[in-house]
Amino acid sequence: MNGHRYLRDPKYCQQWLFLPEYPGLLIVMGYSMRCFYSPEFYLDLPSDHPYPMQKFRISKDMLLERGTVRPEDIVEVRPAATHVLERAHTPAYLQKIYSGQLDRKEQIQLGFPLTPQLYTRSALEVEATRLACEAALQDGAAVVLAGGTHHAFREHGEGYCVFNDIAVAIRSLQVKRPGIKVMVVDTDAHQGNGTNSLLDNDPNVFTYSIHVGRNDPVRKVKGSMDVETVRYVEGEMYLKQLFSTLAAAMDVFSPDLVIWIAGADNHRNDQLGQMMLTVKDIQRRDEVILGAMLRNRIPIALLYGGGYNRQPEYTAKLHRNTVVTAKRILGEVQGLVS
Numbered sequence: 001m002n003g004h005r006y007l008r009d010p011k012y013c014q015q016w017l018f019l020p021e022y023p024g025l026l027i028v029m030g031y032s033m034r035c036f037y038s039p040e041f042y043l044d045l046p047s048d049h050p051y052p053m054q055k056f057r058i059s060k061d062m063l064l065e066r067g068t069v070r071p072e073d074i075v076e077v078r079p080a081a082t083h084v085l086e087r088a089h090t091p092a093y094l095q096k097i098y099s100g101q102l103d104r105k106e107q108i109q110l111g112f113p114l115t116p117q118l119y120t121r122s123a124l125e126v127e128a129t130r131l132a133c134e135a136a137l138q139d140g141a142a143v144v145l146a147g148g149t150h151h152a153f154r155e156h157g158e159g160y161c162v163f164n165d166i167a168v169a170i171r172s173l174q175v176k177r178p179g180i181k182v183m184v185v186d187t188d189a190h191q192g193n194g195t196n197s198l199l200d201n202d203p204n205v206f207t208y209s210i211h212v213g214r215n216d217p218v219r220k221v222k223g224s225m226d227v228e229t230v231r232y233v234e235g236e237m238y239l240k241q242l243f244s245t246l247a248a249a250m251d252v253f254s255p256d257l258v259i260w261i262a263g264a265d266n267h268r269n270d271q272l273g274q275m276m277l278t279v280k281d282i283q284r285r286d287e288v289i290l291g292a293m294l295r296n297r298i299p300i301a302l303l304y305g306g307g308y309n310r311q312p313e314y315t316a317k318l319h320r321n322t323v324v325t326a327k328r329i330l331g332e333v334q335g336l337v338s
């Protein structure tokens with residue numbers, strides 16, 4: 001293979017093989033979809049805690065085993081810097097998390113025990129989302145193998161969300177690219193109340209959320225478009241509501257980038273989601289959202305969001321399925337079949 005070189009097209013994320021003996025020929029070898037990850041997404045929790053913390057590692061391993069993602073596509077991240085986190089959070093709140101000084105009520109609201117790892121873990125997720133947005137703008141699609149901490153507010157955390165990775169990522173994009181238009185598509189079963197509060201009144205941001213009306217969070221915050229489903233909504237009705245309203249959102253806002261909080265807690269066996277979607281329904285959701293964005297050349301950053309099946313493997317599988325669909329549709333759009 002002497003003299004053979006692999007080249008990467010930065011615009012279309014294809015990998016080409018260049019053979020010096022055939023200078024006029026470039027062979028398309030595949031394409032990459034970068035996945036942002038850290039082994040430190042894992043946080044030690046009490047054994048009876050409902051959060052399936054192992055899902056991050058398990059889903060990453062499943063994607064590698066299946067060959068959906070190559071080892072070189074997994075990008076290990078470092079924690080976001082303090083000044084980056086301050087784009088959405090107050091220094092006082094960051095200090096509170098750093099020093100573990102939440103009162104009992106605040107701890108219950110957050111849902112995670114205050115350990116020395118909590119600050120770093122949360123800052124890692126933020127950085128992963130920030131980098132995935134940049135990667136999506138380059139490659140068409142990129143994934144955070146975690147992320148979607150949409151219940152985090154400027155000065156407090158709720159529902160397992162410490163820092164708001166979506167809001168920090170958008171504020172960071174705006175620093176580099178003033179005027180960039182970002183749409184948040186939140187299909188996690190719960191409303192992105194923290195995201196809505198942090199991004200309120202920004203004409204360059206559109207927040208779309210479809211969620212169960214009568215479920216947590218109890219205190220919802222109005223976004224650009226909120227779609228409430230009934231409790232225990234079945235797949236057919238959910239998908240109908242999703243497709244018609246998301247199309248309406250796309251009619252009024254043309255994004256340069258979509259940040260999608262996919263959510264695996266819509267599945268019928270989830271402990272917290274209160275939706276009745278099957279694996280097939282979730283796949284249909286994924287195909288339509290990814291197809292609508294990628295076929296229209298709208299870059300998309302995919303974040304996991306929630307997923308609380310009693311079996312961490314099962315939730316990991318649901319997240320994996322979404323990434324597999326993303327890779328397949330990205331390939332189809334690029335003219336390659338994975």
Ligand SMILES: [Zn+2]
Nearest residue numbers: 188189190306
């Ligand atoms: Zn959720």
